[in-house]
Amino acid sequence: MTKTYKLEGLDCPVCASKVERAVKAIDGVAAAKVNFLTGKLTVEYSDDAAGIIQDAVKSAVKKANPSVVVKGS
Amino acid sequence: MDRAVKTTVGKLSERIRLSPKQWRLAQIVAGGALYAAAILIDAGAAKLSLYIAALAVLGGNIIYKALRGVLSGELFDENFLMSIAAIGAFAIGEHSEGVAVMLFYQVGELCQSWAVDRSRRSIAALMDIRPDYANVKRGGLIVQVDPSEVEAGELIVIKPGERVPIDAVVVEGSSMVDTVALTGESVPREVAVGDTILSGSINAGGLLVARTEKLFGESTASRILELVENSSEKKSRPERFITKFARWYTPVIVLLAALIATLPPLFIPGAGFSEWIYRALTFLVISCPCALVISVPLSFFGGIGGASRAGILVKGGNYLEALAKAETVVFDKTGTLTRGVFEVEKIVPAAGVTERELLDYAAHAEAYSTHPISQSLRKALGREPDSARVSEAREVPGCGVVAVVDGKSVAVGNAKLMAQLGIEHDPAPDNAGTVVYAALDGRFVGYIQIGDTVKADSAAAVTGLRKSGVKDIVMLTGDAEPVAKKVAAQLGIENVRAGLLPEEKVSAVEELICKNPRSGKLVFVGDGINDAPVLARADVGVAMGGLGSDAAIEAADVVIMNDEPSKLVSAIKISRKTMRVAKQNIAFSLCVKFAILLLGALGLASMWAAVFADVGVTLIAIFNSLRTMKLI
Numbered sequence: 001m002t003k004t005y006k007l008e009g010l011d012c013p014v015c016a017s018k019v020e021r022a023v024k025a026i027d028g029v030a031a032a033k034v035n036f037l038t039g040k041l042t043v044e045y046s047d048d049a050a051g052i053i054q055d056a057v058k059s060a061v062k063k064a065n066p067s068v069v070v071k072g073s
Numbered sequence: 074m075d076r077a078v079k080t081t082v083g084k085l086s087e088r089i090r091l092s093p094k095q096w097r098l099a100q101i102v103a104g105g106a107l108y109a110a111a112i113l114i115d116a117g118a119a120k121l122s123l124y125i126a127a128l129a130v131l132g133g134n135i136i137y138k139a140l141r142g143v144l145s146g147e148l149f150d151e152n153f154l155m156s157i158a159a160i161g162a163f164a165i166g167e168h169s170e171g172v173a174v175m176l177f178y179q180v181g182e183l184c185q186s187w188a189v190d191r192s193r194r195s196i197a198a199l200m201d202i203r204p205d206y207a208n209v210k211r212g213g214l215i216v217q218v219d220p221s222e223v224e225a226g227e228l229i230v231i232k233p234g235e236r237v238p239i240d241a242v243v244v245e246g247s248s249m250v251d252t253v254a255l256t257g258e259s260v261p262r263e264v265a266v267g268d269t270i271l272s273g274s275i276n277a278g279g280l281l282v283a284r285t286e287k288l289f290g291e292s293t294a295s296r297i298l299e300l301v302e303n304s305s306e307k308k309s310r311p312e313r314f315i316t317k318f319a320r321w322y323t324p325v326i327v328l329l330a331a332l333i334a335t336l337p338p339l340f341i342p343g344a345g346f347s348e349w350i351y352r353a354l355t356f357l358v359i360s361c362p363c364a365l366v367i368s369v370p371l372s373f374f375g376g377i378g379g380a381s382r383a384g385i386l387v388k389g390g391n392y393l394e395a396l397a398k399a400e401t402v403v404f405d406k407t408g409t410l411t412r413g414v415f416e417v418e419k420i421v422p423a424a425g426v427t428e429r430e431l432l433d434y435a436a437h438a439e440a441y442s443t444h445p446i447s448q449s450l451r452k453a454l455g456r457e458p459d460s461a462r463v464s465e466a467r468e469v470p471g472c473g474v475v476a477v478v479d480g481k482s483v484a485v486g487n488a489k490l491m492a493q494l495g496i497e498h499d500p501a502p503d504n505a506g507t508v509v510y511a512a513l514d515g516r517f518v519g520y521i522q523i524g525d526t527v528k529a530d531s532a533a534a535v536t537g538l539r540k541s542g543v544k545d546i547v548m549l550t551g552d553a554e555p556v557a558k559k560v561a562a563q564l565g566i567e568n569v570r571a572g573l574l575p576e577e578k579v580s581a582v583e584e585l586i587c588k589n590p591r592s593g594k595l596v597f598v599g600d601g602i603n604d605a606p607v608l609a610r611a612d613v614g615v616a617m618g619g620l621g622s623d624a625a626i627e628a629a630d631v632v633i634m635n636d637e638p639s640k641l642v643s644a645i646k647i648s649r650k651t652m653r654v655a656k657q658n659i660a661f662s663l664c665v666k667f668a669i670l671l672l673g674a675l676g677l678a679s680m681w682a683a684v685f686a687d688v689g690v691t692l693i694a695i696f697n698s699l700r701t702m703k704l705i
Binding site for chain 1: 186
């Protein structure tokens with residue numbers, strides 16, 4: 001499954017790649033991509049992770065960069 | 074302890090409900106006040122403690138992030154380098170400088186985040202085609218839902234002023250539809266029952282009920298947005314250069330800083346450590362390649378956004394770059410330079426017959442035919458032929474039609490038909506293209522010339538391309554030479570290859586590419602229907618009339634949404650401007666960085682001035698890159 005989130009407060013490309021790495025590291029996430037210019041995070045995850053993905057993404061992003069806020073798709 | 078601090082800060086920010094940006098602003102104001110107080114006071118201990126307080130307020134979270142970064146192995150992290158610079162300045166007794174570094178850094182970050190935000194917003198506004206909701210008819214009610222929840226085949230209602238959410242076919246009502254956001258075309262289009270309306274266009278007239286044809290994700294608006302958003306993955310050379318540069322820049326600067334801090338004091342007699350450490354710290358504060366990493370991709374994204382607003386979809390920065398170097402433009406004829414629709418061009422009656430009579434007989438004789446020629450005759454007539462007047466219509470394959478109209482025998486067809494029937498006729502000139510001759514009761518009454526008309530702006534496209542420095546303009550066509558020559562002459566194209574089979578078009582393009590081994594690029598423009606191999610072979614494949622055509626959008630590198638070949642001229646202008654801006658940003662940022670490095674190494678630049686200059690460069694470069702959005 002693939003889901004797209006909007007990231008607010010993503011100010012630099014370096015932060016974008018940090019956030020990307022953090023989301024990729026979540027269990028059940030097959031691929032993650034942050035587009036700095038559009039401020040969008042695209043996550044591809046296994047069906048098993050469907051229940052927890054929203055919270056997992058939010059906390060991973062918050063940990064990677066506290067000033068970035070995840071908005072729904 | 075760490076957790077306790079975090080939760081306290083978390084609770085505090087939750088209670089006051091500050092956004093990260095407001096938080097930063099509060100930090101700057103409070104820290105700035107403490108800093109000002111520290112400068113004004115001259116007493117020793119109080120001054121120092123005020124400096125420390127200011128540093129804690131301004132740089133506390135940065136130092137915290139730096140520590141966390143170091144723990145997870147990120148040494149060249151921006152936070153870390155800034156922290157070292159500030160703390161280092163403190164350590165050598167430059168308290169004021171240390172605080173100033175953090176103050177300017179925070180102000181810079183705030184401005185940068187504001188600038189990035191603004192850029193994103195203005196680019197998003199350019200591509201404001203995303204529908205927010207759909208009104209669906211379900212169980213006799215009209216409900217407002219998210220467009221992605223609508224199935225194909227459902228009925229949707231689009232009220233005046235609303236955006237069409239999903240590609241659909243009108244089943245009720247008629248209206249005007251504004252497609253400016255999709256095609257750059259500002260004149261609204263009329264739609265009625267049976268017409269397709271595309272998502273992203275705006276209903277500018279009456280209420281429409283339509284049946285959805287696709288899902289939201291496959292509709293035009295979604296596809297366009299996806300394409301433009303993904304365009305940043307296909308990078309141009311300047312973008313690739315920046316990526317590589319950024320990887321090396323920070324470590325090299327840090328290494329240089331280390332060398333400057335240690336070597337001169339060891340080898341130059343009389344050189345003091347604190348003096349050289351200060352110079353080294355100046356290096357650290359400009360160790361972020363931010364100006365380049367943000368502004369160069371942003372320049373390209375802005376250019377792609379501006380182009381999409383003009384109805385030109387560019388699938389990547391690399392194609393924008395190639396367009397800027399276009400030296401050869403190859404056009405397909407039918408459907409690209411011409412409209413691809415047959416129309417009556419000229420009616421030439423024989424003596425004693427009027428144009429109207431000739432057309433009337435010819436159109437009626439062809440009344441039962443479905444051939445494109447008969448369709449163009451009917452269209453020229455301006456009404457449906459009266460079938461009651463026609464009897465005994467008989468098609469002569471490959472030649473024409475023989476019929477009885479108003480009791481008279483009419484023959485309409487090519488020269489072969491006339492010869493078969495033994496009718497003498499005045500031959501039309503060689504370059505006339507497709508000609509139908511007509512005879513009435515065995516007597517020649519004139520001919521009608523039918524052709525594919527040239528688009529209104531094709532000539533302007535050719536002149537525009539020449540003016541913008543395209544050296545070679547070529548026309549390829551499968552049609553016969555006389556027709557091709559005629560169109561080419563009309564447009565002022567000298568280089569024509571006629572009678573080509575589809576695969577011969579590919580080899581013709583290959584030949585042109587080989588002939589032109591310089592850096593100049595070859596652009597092929599086609600209608601995207603049968604020319605996928607040629608589109609792929611050219612340096613840049615441009616498909617025209619892409620609106621609603623999935624095949625064209627798939628096959629091409631650049632898609633012109635409407636049917637105007639002159640958009641290619643705008644596309645080239647946009648691409649050149651984008652390249653110019655990107656190069657300006659690179660040159661400007663690098664010059665300022667090197668100047669600071671040089672002045673810093675010579676001890677002529679203070680740390681706060683270095684931060685200030687670095688932040689300034691970033692902001693100027695970001696705003697410069699936004700210029701690419703504006704058309705020409």
